[in-house]
Each structure stands twice: as C-alpha cells, then as structure tokens.
Amino acid sequence: xxxxxxxxxxxxxxxxxxxxxxxxxxxxxxxxxxxxxxxxxxxxxxxxxxxxxxxxxxxxxxxxxxxxxxxxxxxxxxxxxxxxxxxxxxxxxxxxxxxxxxxxxxxxxxxxxxxxxxxxxxxxxxxxxxxxxxxxxxxxxxxxxxxxxxxxxxxxxxxxxxxxxxxxxxxxxxxxxxxxxxxxxxxxxxxxxxxxxxxxxxxxxxxxxxxxxxxxxxxxxxxxxxxxxxxxxxxxxxxxxxxxxxxxxxxxxxxxxxxxxxxxxxxxxxxxxxxxxxxxxxxxxxxxxx
Amino acid sequence: xxxxxxxxxxxxxxxxxxxxxxxxxxxxxxxxxxxxxxxxxxxxxxxxxxxxxxxxxxxxxxxxxxxxxxxxxxxxxxxxxxxxxxxxxxxxxxxxxxxxxxxxxxxxxxxxxxxxxxxxxxxxxxxxxxxxxxxxxxxxxxxxxxxxxxxxxxxxxxxxxxxxxxxxxxxxxxxxxxxxxxxxxxxxxxxxxxxxxxxxxxxxxxxxxxxxxxxxxxxxxxxxxxxxxxxxxxxxxxxxxxxxxxxxxxxxxxxxxxxxxxxxxxxxxxxxxxxxxxxxxxxxxxxxxxxxxxxxxxxxxxxxxxxxxxxxxxxxxxxxxxxxxxxxxxxxxxxxxxxxxxxxxxxxxxxxxxxxxxxxxxxxxxxxxxxxxxxxxxxxxxxxxxxxxxxxxxxxxxxxxxxxxxxxxxxxxxxxxx
Numbered sequence: 038x039x040x041x042x043x044x045x046x047x048x049x050x051x052x053x054x055x056x057x058x059x060x061x062x063x064x065x066x067x068x069x070x071x072x073x074x075x076x077x078x079x080x081x082x083x084x085x086x087x088x089x090x091x092x093x094x095x096x097x098x099x100x101x102x103x104x105x106x107x108x109x110x111x112x113x114x115x116x117x118x119x120x121x122x123x124x125x126x127x128x129x130x131x132x133x134x135x136x137x138x139x140x141x142x143x144x145x146x147x148x149x150x151x152x153x154x155x156x157x158x159x160x161x162x163x164x165x166x167x168x169x170x171x172x173x174x175x176x177x178x179x180x181x182x183x184x185x186x187x188x189x190x191x192x193x194x195x196x197x198x199x200x201x202x203x204x205x206x207x208x209x210x211x212x213x214x215x216x217x218x219x220x221x222x223x224x225x226x227x228x229x230x231x232x233x234x235x236x237x238x239x240x241x242x243x244x245x246x247x248x249x250x251x252x253x254x255x256x257x258x259x260x261x262x263x264x265x266x267x268x269x270x271x272x273x274x275x276x277x278x279x280x281x282x283x284x285x286x287x288x289x290x291x292x293x294x295x296x297x298x299x300x301x302x303x304x305x306x307x308x309x310x311x312x313x314x315x316x317x318x319x320x321x322x323x324x325x326x327x
Numbered sequence: 328x329x330x331x332x333x334x335x336x337x338x339x340x341x342x343x344x345x346x347x348x349x350x351x352x353x354x355x356x357x358x359x360x361x362x363x364x365x366x367x368x369x370x371x372x373x374x375x376x377x378x379x380x381x382x383x384x385x386x387x388x389x390x391x392x393x394x395x396x397x398x399x400x401x402x403x404x405x406x407x408x409x410x411x412x413x414x415x416x417x418x419x420x421x422x423x424x425x426x427x428x429x430x431x432x433x434x435x436x437x438x439x440x441x442x443x444x445x446x447x448x449x450x451x452x453x454x455x456x457x458x459x460x461x462x463x464x465x466x467x468x469x470x471x472x473x474x475x476x477x478x479x480x481x482x483x484x485x486x487x488x489x490x491x492x493x494x495x496x497x498x499x500x501x502x503x504x505x506x507x508x509x510x511x512x513x514x515x516x517x518x519x520x521x522x523x524x525x526x527x528x529x530x531x532x533x534x535x536x537x538x539x540x541x542x543x544x545x546x547x548x549x550x551x552x553x554x555x556x557x558x559x560x561x562x563x564x565x566x567x568x569x570x571x572x573x574x575x576x577x578x579x580x581x582x583x584x585x586x587x588x589x590x591x592x593x594x595x596x597x598x599x600x601x602x603x604x605x606x607x608x609x610x611x612x613x614x615x616x617x618x619x620x621x622x623x624x625x626x627x628x629x630x631x632x633x634x635x636x637x638x639x640x641x642x643x644x645x646x647x648x649x650x651x652x653x654x655x656x657x658x659x660x661x662x663x664x665x666x667x668x669x670x671x672x673x674x675x676x677x678x679x680x681x682x683x684x685x686x687x688x689x690x691x692x693x694x695x696x697x698x699x700x701x702x703x704x705x706x707x708x709x710x711x712x713x714x715x716x717x718x719x720x721x722x723x724x725x726x727x728x729x730x731x732x733x734x735x736x737x738x739x740x741x742x743x744x745x
Binding site: 158245289 | 380381382383384385523548549550551552554555556557558559560561563564567579580583584587590591592611615616
C-alpha cells in the first residue's frame with residue numbers, strides 16, 4: 038500500500054503547484070486592493086480559451102502561448118481594475134466584491150455565447166506523456182505545470198522584493214496610508230497588481246490546458262480552491278499562497294486515496310474552517326497589530 | 328459564497344423571434360390558401376421546456392433538434408389525422424436549467440394553450456415543474472430526466488418514456504454480467520466511481536444494491552466532485568482494490584479525465600463501463616479521443632440499430648442538421664411520436680383526453696431498444712431498456728441486449744487489462 042501513499046503525494050504536489058500559482062495571483066490582488074476577486078477564475082477561463090484558440094487556429098503550443106496570454110491578460114487585468122473597480126473604490130467593500138462577482142458572471146456568459154457550453158480539449162503530442170518512478174505514475178504535462186507554476190511564482194516573488202514597482206506593491210499591501218504618503222501612485226499600483234494577478238492565472242491556465250479541458254465554467258474548480266489556499270497561506274501573503282497550494286493539493290490527494298467517499302472535499306474545507314477559526318491570519322501570515 | 332449562481336441569457340430571444348416568425352409565416356400560408364379547407368388551419372400546441380441557454384445548452388439543442396425533426400415529419404405527412412390534419416406547433420420554453428424558470432415557463436406554456444409539455448432535461452427541474460403540470464392537469468412527457476423519484480407521489484399527468492435510474496443501472500449491469508458469463512469470465516469484483524450529485528449517487532446506490540443481489544462484491548465505491556482537476560489518487564485506490572470491472576457514472580469532463588488517468592495508471596480491469604455516461608458513447612468525445620475511447624462500454628439510452636425506421640430517421644436528421652443524431656435527439660424524436668400516437672387516439676386536444684390516451688399507449692412502431700412503449704400506473708415506461716454500447720471502430724455500437732446486437736462485444740478489453 039506504500040505505492041498508493043507515494044502516488045497520492047506525487048499527484049497532490051503536482052496539482053498543488055497549479056493551485057499555488059492561481060492562489061498567488063488572488064492573494065496579490067487581495068493584498069493590494071483588499072477585495073476578494075471573484076472574477077479570478079473567470080479570467081483564468083478566458084485565458085485558457087485564448088491558449089486553446091491560439092493552438093487550434095495558429096498551431097501555437099500552449100506553453101508558448103504564455104508569451105501572448107501573460108501580457109494580454111496583464112493588460113486586461115489593468116483595464117478591469119481601472120474601468121470597473123477603481124471608480125468604485127469609495128463604495129463599501131461588499132459592493133466591490135459584488136462587482137467582481139458581476140464581472141465573473143459576465144465573462145462566463147460571454148464565453149457561453151461565443152463558444153457554447155461544451156467541453157473542448159486540446160491535443161498536443163505530449164498530452165499523454167508519462168513515466169513511472171517505481172510504481173508511481175508521473176504525468177509529464179502535470180509535472181511541467183507544477184514546475185512552471187513554482188518557477189513563475191518564485192520569479193514574481195523576486196520581482197516583488199527587488200524592483201521598485203514590486204516594492205511599491207508590497208508597501209501598498211502592508212501600509213496603504215504610508216504608501217500614499219511617501220508618494221507612491223497608488224491608483225497605478227493597484228492596476229499593476231490586478232494586472233499581475235490576472236497574468237498569473239493566464240499562465241496557470243496555459244499550463245493546464247494540455248491535460249485539462251476548457252469550458253465556460255472551468256475556472257470555478259480552481260477559484261474555490263484558490264480561496265482556500267489564500268486563507269491557508271495568509272491573506273495577501275504571496276509565498277504563503279504558493280506553499281498553501283501544496284498543502285491543499287496534498288490534503289486533497291491523500292484524502293482521496295485513504296478516506297472513503299467524498300471526504301476529500303471535507304478535509305480541504307474542514308482545514309479552511311479550522312484555520313479561519315484558530316489562525317485567521319493564515320498558517321504563514323503575520324499577526325497584524327490592527 | 329462558492330458557486331456563484333450561473334445564469335445565461337443568450338440567443339433565446341433570437342430563437343423565439345425566429346420561431347414566432349416561422350409560426351406567423353405558417354399562419355399566413357394557411358390564410359392565403361382558403362381552398363384547402365378550414366380544418367387545415369387547426370393547430371395543436373405542444374410546449375417544450377429545455378435548457379436551451381445555459382450550461383446544458385449544447386445537449387438540449389440536440390434534443391430540440393429531435394423534437395423538431397419529428398414535428399416536421401408529422402406535419403409533412405398531413406398532421407394529426409384524427410384532428411382533421413391539425414399541424415403540431417412547438418411552443419418554446421427555456422429553463423436555463425433553473426427550477427424557478429422551469430415553473431414560470433411551464434405556467435406560461437400552459438396558459439398559451441399547450442396540450443402537453445415535453446422536457447425538462449433535468450431531474451431537479453422536473454421535480455418542481457411536475458407540480459405545475461399536475462395542478463393544471465396538463466400531460467407532461469419527461470425527456471432526459473433519469474431520477475426515479477420524479478414519478479413518485481401519485482402523479483396522474485406525468486410520463487417517462489426513457490429508462491429511469493434503476494432500469495439504467497440494473498439492466499446495464501445485467502447486460503454486462505451476461506456478456507461476461509458468455510465469455511467465460513464471471514464478474515466478481517466491481518468498483519464504481521460516480522459524481523457525488525443526485526445523478527451519480529443514485530446510480531451508485533443501484534450498483535451497490537444490484538451487486539448484493541447478483542452476489543458480486545463492490546470493492547470500491549468512490550464518489551467524486553465533478554470539478555476535480557485530478558483523479559490519480561482515486562484511481563490508484565481503485566487499482567489497489569483489483570476490481571474486474573470499473574463502472575463510471577459521470578459527466579463529460581470528469582469522465583474523460585478518469586478514462587485518461589485509468590489508461591496511464593494501467594488500471595488492470597477487464598473493462599471500463601460507463602453508466603448513463605455523458606462522454607463514453609458521445610460521438611464528439613469519441614471523435615476527439617479515438618485511441619482512448621476504443622472499446623469503452625456504456626449503458627445508455629439508444630436507438631435500435633436493427634430498425635429500418637431508425638435508419639431513415641438518422642438519414643433525415645443528417646440531412647437537416649448535418650450531424651449524426653445523438654441519443655438525446657432520438658429521445659426527443661421518439662417522445663414526440665408517443666404524443667402524436669396519443670393525439671391520434673384521443674381525437675381531441677382536451678388535456679384530460681390526451682392524458683388518458685397517453686396512459687393507454689401501446690406503441691410498437693418506434694426506434695428504441697425495447698419492446699412496446701407502455702406506461703404503468705406511475706407513468707413509467709414498463710419496457711424501457713438501455714442499450715449496452717461499445718465503441719468499436721470509432722463509433723458506439725449496440726452489443727446488448729442480444730436481440731438488438733449490432734456487433735459482438737470485445738471482452739475482456741486487452742488494453743485495460745494491460
């Protein structure tokens with residue numbers, strides 16, 4: 038039975054990487070804008086369709102499509118923030134939250150009009166590639182997705198630590214008032230943060246299209262998990278979100294392997310509630326004085 | 328705050344307007360040709376309730392195509408003869424797969440004079456709509472509605488032509504075990520994976536109950552969330568339990584992922600068997616995944632491949648819609664002919680008389696894999712039988728029950744045994 042354990046650990050880690058990248062985008066947006074972005078999954082879906090069509094129409098490899106989708110969805114994120122969310126900064130937080138929900142519903146319905154509700158899958162030569170380590174199955178596209186997600190996540194983390202824009206983003210998420218006082222263009226930085234968050238899901242979306250399907254509601258699978266991950270990792274904590282992704286992936290996979298029935302969901306969401314109850318700042322969050 | 332409610336309002340208006348204009352054109356034509364006689368202008372209004380927009384839009388459209396094909400055929404052959412050649416007119420109703428819309432659309436269609444309603448492509452919606460139709464004493468012919476309890480509670484006006492969940496599960500497993508016996512490989516250990524909603528859970532329960540009766544063991548039962556992005560752990564667990572058969576009751580994306588992962592894990596079963604599976608006998612899925620789908624089984628409602636009429640209907644469908652008729656198209660087509668048969672015998676558009684005629688249905692001229700279509704007191708089609716299908720040469724063929732067999736089954740399937 039040990040292979041079952043190792044298989045579950047491997048699958049959990051591979052999935053966790055993608056969860057982590059989706060969640061880091063969400064976490065970044067939350068950190069800077071202080072709103073939960075419900076449109077996150079829908080943006081991911083749109084990016085997946087973009088990768089899908091780039092492949093179907095132009096034969097662009099889904100991994101290469103990142104070169105197009107990442108900047109494109111960065112721009113889209115900036116536009117969404119500028120045009121829809123920024124004008125409502127003054128409104129109550131729940132209004133902004135509902136606004137993102139509205140954007141999500143709009144995008145999903147748009148996808149439904151444009152591409153109907155059926156599932157599309159993208160067949161690349163390496164879709165089915167896999168190898169065995171002992172008795173444990175490792176699927177190549179999932180390995181690439183997890184590895185790519187971690188690389189992008191770490192790259193972004195470096196960006197946040199070293200560049201001026203990155204520092205401004207961190208400043209804004211840690212001390213909004215102070216950031217304004219030292220002369221950071223907060224409106225611009227909020228746009229950039231939303232853009233980076235959207236680019237994150239665009240990358241995640243492209244990474245999973247070789248082994249997943251594309252459908253108008255595909256983002257929801259990841260959106261809900263990303264919420265859990267963000268809470269686990271600490272709201273606004275970027276590295277925490279990456280680590281949280283692995284924890285959720287592992288919990289899900291081990292739960293599926295060793296617990297009866299649908300209990301794996303219960304494990305993940307149980308974890309979510311327990312963390313919220315006993316450690317609301319998240320596993321890796323720092324307690325704020327406020 | 329998890330699943331945001333999904334509502335999609337897309338091309339409903341377009342279609343509605345389109346249908347209205349068609350209807351208007353028809354009326355004009357009738358008015359313009361008074362010599363044909365007054366009776367010709369008579370109409371029988373039939374309402375359909377389908378999620379023609381929303382997440383099930385694609386599949387619902389296929390069922391609607393079937394309905395429309397039948398209506399064209401009936402009208403083209405002179406309408407309902409006992410009603411003086413009255414033409415059947417379809418009144419559109421869009422549920423978007425939502426309970427509250429199902430109710431209001433049903434009420435509207437009844438108000439507009441529909442003699443009967445057909446739909447609604449979802450057990451949950453059916454459960455609610457039936458209260459509206461019963462209260463208004465309007466016949467309701469269920470379409471793509473599998474949950475058993477939809478007909479519970481002493482209904483008088485609700486009928487189901489297709490196999491319900493119990494028939495679907497037990498007859499499919501029955502077919503499967505008979506086939507296994509014929510190949511000298513008795514099935515002893517069964518694993519089932521099913522989505523954890525009402526549909527999958529019901530199927531899972533029947534598989535378990537039936538296994539007890541047939542004295543084979545359910546070695547793993549794995550309910551799963553249909554949005555799960557990975558099934559490796561679940562399938563590893565199944566593999567470790569060493570089943571002879573893996574039965575899968577799920578929707579499209581999940582079923583696809585399960586088959587793919589099972590292949591990669593070298594799951595080691597005699598066969599993968601879909602149970603009312605949305606993917607495994609779906610022509611689109613098969614076309615896109617030729618290698619993966621080869622020799623998959625699925626128990627599902629289907630047409631009788633031996634029937635000459637079925638072949639003609641498929642040709643007509645191909646000509647009209649330029650695609651292969653799906654099993655939902657077949658259901659739509661056939662249920663409309665059940666209604667036509669009843670209207671002929673009722674000789675009236677009085678809902679009560681139509682209901683009584685439906686209840687007395689004994690229709691042998693049909694294209695399904697079953698004996699005569701007849702309804703019992705609860706409204707179930709007593710002879711409803713799913714076909715056991717296997718993908719061979721890139722298309723699903725009927726391998727059971729024996730009297731409808733199109734090709735010999737390949738069992739055990741070598742590639743799954745791997």
